Amino acid sequence: MKSPVFFIVCLAVAAVVFVFGLVLKNDYFFFAGYTVLQYVVLATGWNILGGYTGYVNFGSAAFFALGAYATVVLHKVLPLPVPLLMLVGGVVAGLVGLGMGYLTLRLRGAFFAIATLALAIVLQTLVVNWDFVGGSRGAYIIRPNTLDVAGLQIPYIEYLFGLMLVMAVVALTVARGIEHSRLGFGFATIRDDEQAAEACGVPTLRLKLYATTISGALMGMAGAPFPYYIGYLQPSSAFGLEYAVNSIAMPMIGGTTSWAGPLIGAVLLGSLQQIATVTISSAVNLLIVGLLLTGFVIIAPNGILGLVEKLRGRSGGSVRRAIADNTADPAPTQGAAR
Amino acid sequence: MTALLEVEGVGKRFGGFVALDGVNLTVARGERIGLIGPNGSGKSTLVNCICGTLHNETGTVRFEGKSLNGLASHQRTHRGIARSFQLPRPFVTMSVADNLRVPLLYAVHNRRGRHLTIAEADARCLELAQSVGLGAKANQSPKDLTQIEMRKLELARAMAAEPQLLIADESMAGLSDSEVGEIVELLIRLNESGITIIMIEHIMRAVMSFSQRLVVLDSGKKIADGKPEEVIRNPEVERAYLGQ
Numbered sequence: 211m212k213s214p215v216f217f218i219v220c221l222a223v224a225a226v227v228f229v230f231g232l233v234l235k236n237d238y239f240f241f242a243g244y245t246v247l248q249y250v251v252l253a254t255g256w257n258i259l260g261g262y263t264g265y266v267n268f269g270s271a272a273f274f275a276l277g278a279y280a281t282v283v284l285h286k287v288l289p290l291p292v293p294l295l296m297l298v299g300g301v302v303a304g305l306v307g308l309g310m311g312y313l314t315l316r317l318r319g320a321f322f323a324i325a326t327l328a329l330a331i332v333l334q335t336l337v338v339n340w341d342f343v344g345g346s347r348g349a350y351i352i353r354p355n356t357l358d359v360a361g362l363q364i365p366y367i368e369y370l371f372g373l374m375l376v377m378a379v380v381a382l383t384v385a386r387g388i389e390h391s392r393l394g395f396g397f398a399t400i401r402d403d404e405q406a407a408e409a410c411g412v413p414t415l416r417l418k419l420y421a422t423t424i425s426g427a428l429m430g431m432a433g434a435p436f437p438y439y440i441g442y443l444q445p446s447s448a449f450g451l452e453y454a455v456n457s458i459a460m461p462m463i464g465g466t467t468s469w470a471g472p473l474i475g476a477v478l479l480g481s482l483q484q485i486a487t488v489t490i491s492s493a494v495n496l497l498i499v500g501l502l503l504t505g506f507v508i509i510a511p512n513g514i515l516g517l518v519e520k521l522r523g524r525s526g527g528s529v530r531r532a533i534a535d536n537t538a539d540p541a542p543t544q545g546a547a548r
Numbered sequence: 549m550t551a552l553l554e555v556e557g558v559g560k561r562f563g564g565f566v567a568l569d570g571v572n573l574t575v576a577r578g579e580r581i582g583l584i585g586p587n588g589s590g591k592s593t594l595v596n597c598i599c600g601t602l603h604n605e606t607g608t609v610r611f612e613g614k615s616l617n618g619l620a621s622h623q624r625t626h627r628g629i630a631r632s633f634q635l636p637r638p639f640v641t642m643s644v645a646d647n648l649r650v651p652l653l654y655a656v657h658n659r660r661g662r663h664l665t666i667a668e669a670d671a672r673c674l675e676l677a678q679s680v681g682l683g684a685k686a687n688q689s690p691k692d693l694t695q696i697e698m699r700k701l702e703l704a705r706a707m708a709a710e711p712q713l714l715i716a717d718e719s720m721a722g723l724s725d726s727e728v729g730e731i732v733e734l735l736i737r738l739n740e741s742g743i744t745i746i747m748i749e750h751i752m753r754a755v756m757s758f759s760q761r762l763v764v765l766d767s768g769k770k771i772a773d774g775k776p777e778e779v780i781r782n783p784e785v786e787r788a789y790l791g792q
Contacts, residue, residue: 392653392663399650402639405601408621409631411655411709415620467641 213387220379228372240371244439246480247374248432252453253460253472254381255428258388259421260458261466264401265315269326270457272333273426275448276303277433279337282349282443286342292373292435299434300427307426311419327454334449348444351437370439374432381428385469388424397421398467429457452496456480459503465515474514550613552577552744553598553629553713557607560593567593569768570607575713575746580739582759582776583748586788590768591748592634595715599631600624611713625655630711634718636698638690644701645673645686651709672708680704680734696727703734707743714738715746720754728754756780764788 211219231239252270260266277299284290284298314325338346356363388394396417399407404414437443456479464475479502483495510517555573559566568590575581585591596602598609600621609616611627619627630651639647652669664672677686680700685693690701699719706714716735720728732754739745749755755762755776762779764772766788772779779785 392657395646395650395653398641399639402641403637405621406633406637406639407650408601409599409625409633410651410705411622411625412650413620413622413654 217383224375224379240367242484244371244374247378249476249480250378251381251432252429252457253476254385255425256457257461257472259425261461262397263421266323267326268323269330271449271453272330273303273429274433274453277430278436278448279343281434281437282343296431296434300431303430304423304427307422311422315418334445337445350442353438370435382469459499463506465513471513471515554610558604559606560604566768571770579744580760581746582755582762585765589765591765595717625709628712630706630709631715632702632706632719636702643687647705648673648676648708655709676704676708696723713744717748720751732758
């Protein structure tokens with residue numbers, strides 16, 4: 211399926227979801243759905259770097275917060291419509307992603323992960339000490355109750371939900387487009403073996419910078435409408451642990467090698483968390499993530515997609531594959547740092 | 549006519565250890581060169597310096613008369629240098645055909661200045677796989693290949709970049725006698741199609757049957773360079789291999 215077709219199909223599905231919400235006549239659907247969709251975008255963004263090129267980023271919260279705080283700044287300086295704010299948030303987070311990539315991509319494995327974690331902490335410290343955006347006190351964003359579109363009064367939460375729905379469609383189309391392109395091939399070679407990739411003519415550093423930039427931009431766009439959604443933004447919520455953990459856990463649970471993985475993981479885990487929040491308690495969220503992640507790492511290390519593939523492949527050549535898995539490990543493990 | 553590859557006074561050290569000490573080497577177009585030397589003599593370091601995996605601290609590597617200093621590995625691949633790795637390094641999450649597709653997408657495309665169409669690339673992948681006898685396994689994972697098939701894939705992937713110079717780094721280690729013969733035959737066939745080849749090898753039978761010229765490294769220095777039969781009778785070479 212060509213990307214434009216995929217985009218239109220996704221939009222159609224999104225429209226169905228939106229209409230379903232309208233029929234439900236329940237604000238909570240939009241309220242909870244927004245969070246799930248936000249995680250779809252965040253997980254898809256994370257996966258472009260973490261899944262496609264294999265560089266695990268622990269600093270997702272920083273990119274999310276960059277988008278959110280870009281909105282807070284603009285809200286005070288130059289109030290723009292939310293779609294434009296998302297664009298600005300994406301640009302800011304994308305640029306920071308590019309800079310982070312340039313500084314850290316010579317590191318591999320755990321060292322890269324630690325560097326991204328450090329980035330998140332440095333940014334949080336900066337924001338806490340930046341009075342203009344409220345510092346540690348936080349910032350209030352008073353959002354209107356409704357949005358006036360050609361005389362039609364649309365509840366603001368429905369508007370935000372709709373925006374995030376479109377954003378999710380865009381993110382998925384981008385991810386899928388990359389996956390099936392020359393760029394996606396290049397990303398996969400980086401994940402498999404960087405030295406061999408270079409020897410095949412793949413400009414690995416440049417490709418990794420593309421990945422950090424696109425990944426950062428998508429995560430920033432996921433964060434940009436957040437202040438309008440939550441109404442009150444403080445550093446500890448924008449840089450919350452749940453963003454870093456969820457954006458890693460969701461692709462891991464869904465499967466990291468394809469665009470569908472983060473989508474499945476985010477919808478599954480995100481909905482589960484929303485249900486747990488209203489039925490048990492919001493504190494249970496991270497426990498659920500932890501338990502699921504542990505379970506998946508043991509039972510299906512390649513996520514739900516990997517599990518499905520394995521079950522399908524088993525009908526064909528289980529014996530041969532089992533032998534190959536046990537006898538040949540062609541790729542020697544690489545050193546952590548170059 | 550300028551030489552295809554000129555290595556001039558190339559030196560590389562790792563901390564206090566001198567891996568390469570002012571190595572000179574000239575390779576003419578179309579030659580078949582064997583590069584030998586005891587373990588740790590700097591063969592792989594020299595290859596890495598030619599291919600850009602490592603950067604030499606002194607000296608110059610020139611390809612087609614142009615200096616390669618400061619160029620990254622992939623840029624040298626674009627110029628026309630390809631290599632196979634000592635331990636096969638296939639892209640394990642891709643099929644055999646897709647492994648071959650990577651250089652097509654990234655090296656060949658850049659040189660031609662246009663994308664291959666999907667059909668062209670598919671056909672070329674299959675052709676490459678068939679040329680090394682992997683046609684039937686084109687859609688399998690590299691994990692399912694045997695050692696020799698893995699070596700062949702490694703060579704086919706290097707060939708996919710359509711290089712002028714191929715450096716085969718111990719592409720026969722651990723293979724059986726008949727398999728060694730098979731790979732040597734393959735390399736000679738490639739050479740006949742116009743590709744200059746540097747072969748690094750420990751298996752003397754293969755080296756002697758393949759090389760038109762033999763270069764010997766010992767402790768980072770070139771100690772011999774000439775006709776294979778003469779080089780192996782060189783007392784210094786004997787000393788390097790057998791000790792005094």
